[in-house]
Each structure stands twice: as structure tokens, then as C-alpha cells.
Amino acid sequence: WSQTLIPTLKETPAEAETLPRWNEFVPVDEMPVAVQRVEPEYPSIAREADVSGTVLTLVLVGRDGKVLDVKVDEHRSIPMLNDAAMEAARRWVFTPAYSNHKPVAVWVAVPFSFRLH
DSSP: OOOOOOOOOOTTTTTTTOOOOOOOOOOOBOOOOOEEEOOOOHHHHHHHHHHOEEEEEEEOOOOSSBBEEEEEOOSOOHHHHHHHHHHHHTTOEEEEEETTTTEEEEEEEEEEEOOOO
């Protein structure tokens, strides 16, 4: 039997989304806005150890408003809470950022406060 080959569509480099590196300047007219927020689960080990504070996550928002990558700011990091903050940040949804009336990927800072009392 013969197999029919179906050509696949490939984006040209101009059409492919180039993602900014962390700390790379991206000029925008409109920043992303969170439309779906997810609160982090407080890790039981951190609760038992009475660990609280704020973790600053750095979130790469794609042209479609979905989170593409998450990092923790090394200066606003709490080891027992970082994973919970990153897991919550990955589930957020945003409106996209816009530059010249076109959606662009951009990094935004999202803080998560962990308070016991």
C-alpha cells in the first residue's frame, strides 16, 4: 500500500513567537492583567515550622495570556514556600500584553504572601 505524505505547516521565523529572556526589556503599551488567580496551598511542613513570608514569582505570560514559565526571584525566596508559589503561579491566566496593537510575551512579577495568623 502507498502512504500519502501530507505536508506540514511550519511557521516562518518571523511568525514564530520569540520568547523574551528573564530581564529582557520588552516595550509594551498594555501590561497583562490577571483574569484567573490561584492561591497557593500552604505546605504543611512550612506551617509546622511556623514559616511565613512573601515569595516573589517571575511569570512569563505568552501572547495567549497563558503562563509559559515561572521562576522565583532569588532575593524574595523562601525555600519551604517556593514550590507552592510556583505551582500556583503556573495556574494563573492573564490577558496578554500588547505592543503596537499586537499581543507579545512578557515577564511579570507576582508576589504570594504566606501568613499563618
